[in-house]
Amino acid sequence: MAKALVWFRNDLRTHDHPALHQAMHAHDAVLGVFCLEPTWFEYRFDGVPKKSALQWAFLHDSLVDLASRLSVLNVPLFVKFGRPEDVIRALAEQYDVGDLYVHDLPGHDEKKALKAVRNVSQLKHHVLFEKTLLHPDDLPFPLEALPEVFTQFRKAVESTLAVRPALPVPLKQRDLGITGVMETDAIEARLPNDQAVHRRFKGGEGAGLDRLKHYSYQTRSLARYKETRNGLLYLDDSSKWSPYLAHGCLSVRHVYETIRKFERSQAKNDSTTWMIYELLWRDYFSFIHMRHGNQLFKPGGLKNLAIDWHADAGWFTAWTEGRTGYPLVDAAMRELKTTGFMSNRARQNAASFLTKNLGIDWRLGAAWFEAHLIDHDVSSNYGNWNYVAGVGNDARDFRFFNVIKQGQTYDPEGAYAKFWLKALKDVPSSHIYTVHTLPEALQVAYGCVLGEDYPTPLVDLFKSAARQKARYLEAAEIARRKRGDHDGT
Secondary structure (H helix, E strand, O other): OOEEEEEEOOOOOOOOOHHHHHHHHHOOOEEEEEEEOHHHHOEOOOOOEOOOHHHHHHHHHHHHHHHHHHHHOOOOEEEEEOOHHHHHHHHHHHHOEEEEEEEOOOOHHHHHHHHHHHHHOOOEEEEEOOOOOOOHHHOOOOHHHOOOOHHHHHHHHHOOOOOOOOOOOOOOOOOOOOOOEEOOHHHHOOOOOOOOOOOOOOOOHHHHHHHHHHHHHHOOHHHHHHHHOOOOOOHHHOOOOHHHHHOOOOOHHHHHHHHHHHHHHOOOOHHHHHHHHHHHHHHHHHHHHHHHHHHHHOOOOOOOOOOOOOOOHHHHHHHHHOOOOOHHHHHHHHHHHHHOOOOHHHHHHHHHHHHHHOOOOHHHHHHHHHOOOOOOOHHHHHHHHHHHHOOOOOOOOOOOOOHHHHHHHHOOOOHHHHHHOHHHOOOOHHHHHHHHHOOHHHHHHOOOOEOOOEOOOOOOHHHHHHHHHHHHHHHHHHHHHHHHHHHOO
């Protein structure tokens, strides 16, 4: 019997892996492959690497862990540098592979890669879907009828919540006498070697399962999630499952089952319900991506609004480096660059400031997040940026985050700001988020002189928002008129 090959992508695990499970059920000889695509090692238009050192480190951990776990199943893993169509064709010829098992993904680049493999290989392709909690075939409506607002989507699916059961780790196969290959030199050359970078998360299925157990059963933090989820500083303020879900080190269905088991054995409350809502948000952005395709990446977003974005390279650089003069934004951006992570609350504020105050094209911010977040998921990242920028799925026309008030509300003692912004260490907590209003004498007394120790604000918070709101409303009115013309009204 011809061998089967499982192409691993954003599904770096052995538990609840439909492609691996089906391949090992149907074949007595299965191999695994992960392709390090050359385009991943390129630089963006602004000279920034497409992947940060922290992203490479998390991926490297995950691949090492996957290879170890597959070896227990006698499945050799080939981590190879090259275009997927070239790598897979070569392995198929070398090892007499007849079938390819792979999970489909909604991203443009991922679909392009799958199409390229199909075009050059003579393999029998088995393409499955596993990314979301709810399988697209199990939705109570076709994707074409997907609600345009999350709340409507949630209400439509939560009454039945038809979640397919998670699959177990497959039984091991016979020893094939084949040794896998780990061509990870290119990754290892890009691993962090800078003391300014802090590795907060270890990648891999094992680390993901440990984190799942820690947040749910060991600390019971899951039972307090709704109360702590907006916290900015501490590890257990939120689950931190997202890096493992993004790389597929954790199955979303296994996470869901863990929550349900926790509800039965420990506590069922608003926090556990809210966590399931978060999983549904992740689903929603994936389904939105599947429905609208590349419209998600266009300047006008899903609403196709021709907003007059402000182009200022200096402002954008200041935003990326945490030098805007607004502590919540600056702390968040420095945390991102140092750890590859920031909380959802921080992301919303950073994104709002870039688009609603600086008036800069949201796609620049989304691309920056893509190049730095270790939990980057293309559907969730670009969907969220559409949402915050006002060009996506939001019933409100102009959602503006007051980054001063948000800081005072969610970091009342200024601990988060002081942790990331050392210039503010001696500023009283009551003045952290209004430091720009302090008289010069107090600035000197607190060792935080604007323009010297800490940046002067780039813009006036409210005047800049008012200017951008006018631009937004103008674009929205033009779009409304065009729709009217198109409808013949």
